[in-house]
Amino acid sequence: MEKIDFLLLLDELFELDDGMTRGEDVIQEIDGWSSLTLIGLIALIDREFEIQLGPESILNSRTVNELIAVLGDSITSGKQAA
């Protein structure tokens, strides 16, 4: 998956307009972040990449870019990505 598509999935998860979530955003400061969206994020990563990334690994990633780095090859930067 390209990074831009992953960011759009995060917009949907956090109930934000398309394009609002950016790589440098601090995950736990994103509008809409809650214990429910943490579970939603675990589910999203499982659904899209079949990776079971635990809450600790997600909470240890400060920014969206750090989370993307944890997901490794599953997310490619792509030409349009910020």
Place this chain on the structure above:
Amino acid sequence: MAISRSLGVRVSGISSAIPERTLTVADVAQIFGAVEARKICENTGVQTRHIVPDGVCTSDLCFAAAERLIAEIEWERDSIDALIFVSQTPDYVMPATSCSLHGRLGLSKQCAAFDINLGCSGYVYGLWVASQLLAPGNVQRALLLVGDTVSRIVSPEDRSAAPLFGDAGTATALECDPDAAPIVFSLGTDGSGQDHLIVPAGCFRKPHTSETSKRSEREKGNIRSDEDLYMNGAEVFMFTLCEVPALVKSTLKAANWTLESVDGVIMHQANAFMLNHLANRLHIPTDKFVLALEAFGNTSAASIPLAITHTWSNRSPNQQLRLLLTGFGVGWSWAGAAMTCDKMTLPELVVVPDNALSEEQRNAA
């Protein structure tokens, strides 16, 4: 996973009982506000929960379910050789609630009775133990009473737990039948998960003090004491992602079943978001996947038999059902069963009025 088969055992009937009193989304909104209540209830899939009045116990609900079942299947009380009570909300630290229930139900002195302390996985573990006890000429009939009243150990101001849990008690009758299809079990445990779903204080590891019972603000504004249930929802979800798909696959494989050959998949009714995610991951057809949370919430150990009652109580007892059951959660503990139900009596859901329960309690005391 531990694989086990029970031969020559038939599940003759299952009945479920709930208290009459309900709490709804409107009650959740009163505590957490309308916006948050909507989000929580959309996620959990729970609209209504049945909650016991003060002082009413799991055993009272199980008693009502057992009385109904014994009447419907017309078992003589002295023909019951074993009584097992599975719950994490017993009447007392001691004696075992199964002994109290044995007395209330008027069973014979030749009947064995004991408790099993398990929650979300407890119904399947109870089926496993009960079905393993049965043998012709030995223990021929067992009554398995499974339930919880989690509402009594939850802080009403803890949004991670309070809006989710409801109360229920169930009764399952098992007996020797040489013609019965084998029941196949798959079971597992991971005790490293114990701290994520726990009532930390009030028993022997951390006994009750005035401090342990004091409610205070914890993470994200949730208010509870150390004697209230703590649930780390993200860790619970992660655990199910890691273990439940493997549990479903190992149970099917051990029984030599496929999803196509199953009439119903009944998972522990944890919450709708989690169950729908698991169903998608496992490609379980929606017409076979049982969701019975909306009117009851998560009823812990009772959720699987309650879902069976809710889904199939109107069917003909002669209709054969091939059911895949999976219980998973607190412990971490998990168990699956592939069970063919034939000639199984499923009485309609028993709704126990508040006043009947108090009378019941007076009689029990």
